[in-house]
Amino acid sequence: MTTPKTSTGQTPFCLVYGTEVILPTEIISPIARYGLATTETNFVERARDLDMIDEVRDMVKLRMASHQQAVARSYNKNVHIITLAIGDLVLRKVFQNTMDTTAGKLGDTWEGPYLVNDIVGRGAYKLSTLDRIQIPRS
Structure with missing residues (x-):
């Protein structure tokens, strides 16, 4: 769930919900990524993520098409x-x-x-x- 897939470059959670997943351990022990976050900045970033989800999904479609072409090229190079x-x-x-x-x-x-x-x-x-x-x- 938290590892980006090679073919899409995004995590499945991000493609479905429009934001990166936050694990419970990251909330309990503060790290630099979430330690400075406030409620206001969280709302702003969430709104930005939701506005950008269509662009992210379009980029994923392009990346998947490129990946499929590369896989087809690799496969077809060995077919005689x-x-x-x-x-x-x-x-x-x-x-x-x-x-x-x-x-x-x-x-x-x-x-x-x-x-x-x-x-x-x-x-x-x-x-x-x-x-x-x-x-x-x-």
Whole structure:
């Protein structure tokens, strides 16, 4: 609650209530941050915080968009697009619902080889066995 998030630069409490959180221990043992505060200065600062909350939230939106772009750039830099052509041989990943239940942990994780018959969409292909038998829902 009191730690600013990396993506927003603000604490969740500040985004909801428009001011920084004051912990009970900070009230009991006076520190320089709150030791000189009076009721009048508190009202003035609270009014200023409430006036500025829309600007703070707008800045948070910009910072979140920038952070999301940086994360996407970092992720996409390691993604390598592989395009397959009709006639290529591929292996298909074995999922838990298609895995042989008696294989145990040393069971196969890939099955095939399969032949690419048709390009259905971006990264989607129709597969068949080497004997040209169509694989359903491939």
